[in-house]
Structures are given as structure tokens and as C-alpha cells.
Amino acid sequence: MTISVLLVDDQPLLSLGFRLVLEAQPDFTVVGEAGDGAQAVGMTRALEPDVVLMDVRMPVMDGIAATRAIVEGGRSAKVLVLTTFDLDEYVYAALRAGASGFLLKDVPPADLLSAVRAVAGGHAVVAPAVTRRLLEKFAPMLPAGPVADQGERLRELLTAREREVLELVARGLSNTEIAGELTLSEATVKAHVGRLLAKLQLRDRVQIVIFAYENGIRSI
The missing domain is CATH 3.40.50.2300 (Response regulator)
Structure with missing residues (x-):
């Protein structure tokens, strides 16, 4: 094609x-x-x-x-x-x-x-490098953490591991890098990302980054 x-x-x-x-x-x-x-x-x-x-x-x-x-x-x-x-x-x-x-x-x-x-x-x-620069640039303007309602929703909706993966995706890490950080296989990380997208009703990795921006989810 x-x-x-x-x-x-x-x-x-x-x-x-x-x-x-x-x-x-x-x-x-x-x-x-x-x-x-x-x-x-x-x-x-x-x-x-x-x-x-x-x-x-x-x-x-x-x-x-x-x-x-x-x-x-x-x-x-x-x-x-x-x-x-x-x-x-x-x-x-x-x-x-x-x-x-x-x-x-x-x-x-x-x-x-x-x-x-x-x-x-x-x-x-x-591009992970650009994502990280974006987070560094905008971090001072973002909430210190997820707003109360959203934070409670995430705790109810996501497992502890899924919340970890969410933060790492928001930092711009690739699946390979997340696997190394959490000592998981890439296939497992991919599965976690897929569940995040489904649970949060997001289209793709880009929308995960936007979601993280808007809810103060980051760990730089």
C-alpha cells in the first residue's frame, strides 16, 4: 500500500x-x-x-x-x-x-x-524528548496533583499499576522505557496502556498526555 x-x-x-x-x-x-x-x-x-x-x-x-x-x-x-x-x-x-x-x-x-x-x-x-520538554515547561502552571474529583475517580477506576503506567506515559516514556522502569515485559506494558485507553475513554497515547496535563498528573 x-x-x-x-x-x-x-x-x-x-x-x-x-x-x-x-x-x-x-x-x-x-x-x-x-x-x-x-x-x-x-x-x-x-x-x-x-x-x-x-x-x-x-x-x-x-x-x-x-x-x-x-x-x-x-x-x-x-x-x-x-x-x-x-x-x-x-x-x-x-x-x-x-x-x-x-x-x-x-x-x-x-x-x-x-x-x-x-x-x-x-x-x-x-516524541518523548518533546513531551518531557512540554511537561517541564508547563509543570509550574499545572495543579500540584489531580483535582479532588478526578483523583478519586482514578483511584476507583485504575489499579495501582495502571496509575504508575499513566504517570510514565505522561512523562513521555516509551513502552520499552516503562518496561525497564517497572521491571515488566513490553507486552505487559502495552496491555496496561490499552486498558488505560479503554478505561479513560481516550483515543491514543497523545490523549493520555493531554489528559495528564489537564489533571496535573506528572512526575518530573
Whole structure:
């Protein structure tokens, strides 16, 4: 199966670099390039790409507004946000707008390809380094712990182990890292994450991070 990708960035050289990396693989095709969010929305509607690689800070319409428009418009395309550490606060907003994940702009080519394939397959991609930076940046603004009602709900809903996994996912740890931290197998960690998603009625790992932000669940 070929994965169609729309590139959205106001820096042509960056778009060219991503195009070269993607089109060197037999399972990718770049169907277009947009230089701002408004173009991205229109081209997504016209081209129906599988994945939109979305920059954040652009003229006319930024990547957050474009992501929201694409998601709320009912398009099937998945949005993968590209960022730098300087734009962390925009990434959080983009995730809340419905993006399926985020990557750093200097992501190694192999990681970029894996992330686009994962997002196209319906999975979420959260760059752990960026998640940690987000938590460090926003931690002083968050509650000291879950609000009383939510904290009580979590104690009733989740096992002690599931609460541990929730905190570690919120810190941006991968399943491999969580397995090492808790001395569990990766399969067991994956099962715990699956139960967390079901119990909290969340769509993916990205939404776990957002849930943690909004309820002060973090351990940095």
C-alpha cells in the first residue's frame, strides 16, 4: 500500500528535504506541498492525503488552526505536527486540535519514515524528548496533583499499576522505557496502556498526555 503525504511548510528547503526522504521509499508518494495553513486545508480537501506533515508557525493560517480545520472538517487525513523546542507550546495546542502526534524537525530520516507509517496506520506518535520538554515547561502552571474529583475517580477506576503506567506515559516514556522502569515485559506494558485507553475513554497515547496535563498528573 502506498501512503500519500501532503507537506506543509513555509520553508521550501525543508519541504524538499522531507520530499527526498519520503520519495526514496517505494511505499510513499508526496501528493503536494503547501506553504501555509490555508493552502493545507484546501489541498487536503482536494487531494485527500493519508498523512499531512504540518509545520506550526506559518503565514496566513498557522498549523494549529489548519489542523483543527482538517480534523473538524471530517477529513480522513492524519496530521503529524513538526516542531522545534522553541515551539513547544504550539504543539500542545495542535494536539488538542486533533493532531495524531508530533516530531522534531531534525528527526532522523528513519524515525520520520516510521512515524509517518505509524500515523497512517492509525497510531499516535509522541516524541518523548518533546513531551518531557512540554511537561517541564508547563509543570509550574499545572495543579500540584489531580483535582479532588478526578483523583478519586482514578483511584476507583485504575489499579495501582495502571496509575504508575499513566504517570510514565505522561512523562513521555516509551513502552520499552516503562518496561525497564517497572521491571515488566513490553507486552505487559502495552496491555496496561490499552486498558488505560479503554478505561479513560481516550483515543491514543497523545490523549493520555493531554489528559495528564489537564489533571496535573506528572512526575518530573
